[in-house]
Amino acid sequence: MSAPDPGAWLLSRIDAREAALTGEAEQTRSLINDLTARLRELDEALDHLRITRKTLLSLADEPDATTAAPPAELPGHPVYQQILAIFADVAQPMRARDLCLALDLPIVAKNIENVRSKLKRLVSKGVLVESEPGLFAQPRP
Known part of the structure; x- marks a missing residue:
């Protein structure tokens, strides 16, 4: 009987480990892609809020022509x-x-x-x- 080849056994362990790491790396890349897409969505929502805030503040600073009543004319007496x-x-x-x-x-x-x-x-x-x-x-x- 011949003894099992230690090199073959070691290579099969390396192959199994490589396959496991490759699968984990693919899952991590997929997760990173999902998180990157979510981060883009959040950044876009933040940009919209900043634009809205800036617009509201600029509107608040403008004099409102409709509410600014002209000075009332007083009777002449x-x-x-x-x-x-x-x-x-x-x-x-x-x-x-x-x-x-x-x-x-x-x-x-x-x-x-x-x-x-x-x-x-x-x-x-x-x-x-x-x-x-x-x-x-x-x-x-």
């Missing part, structure tokens, strides 16, 4: 200028009666109603706001 000057000085909400006092008008119903009417007109033009019934103030920016 000088009392309107006096009323606005008082609101600018006081910088707090006021009632028609308080405004009569500030304008040095006698506190009578006729004067209070006239001032209230003027205040309501300024509210309708967007120059003043009525925060609660009878309480008028300049709008906050």
Whole structure:
């Protein structure tokens, strides 16, 4: 009987190991290709988000022509200028009666109603706001 050839046995082990490593290398290459494709998709999604952010920020920085209302035209009577000057000085909400006092008008119903009417007109033009019934103030920016 002849003894098994140690060289053949060693070569068969090397062949088996080579086949196993070749299969593992092919699986790894396939996995790398899949991961590379996924990485490309993620990079593209990130690029889209960056573009969206940049676009939104640039739109936020632009003045909006539709919401920027032209300055309201005030009625021509000088009392309107006096009323606005008082609101600018006081910088707090006021009632028609308080405004009569500030304008040095006698506190009578006729004067209070006239001032209230003027205040309501300024509210309708967007120059003043009525925060609660009878309480008028300049709008906050």
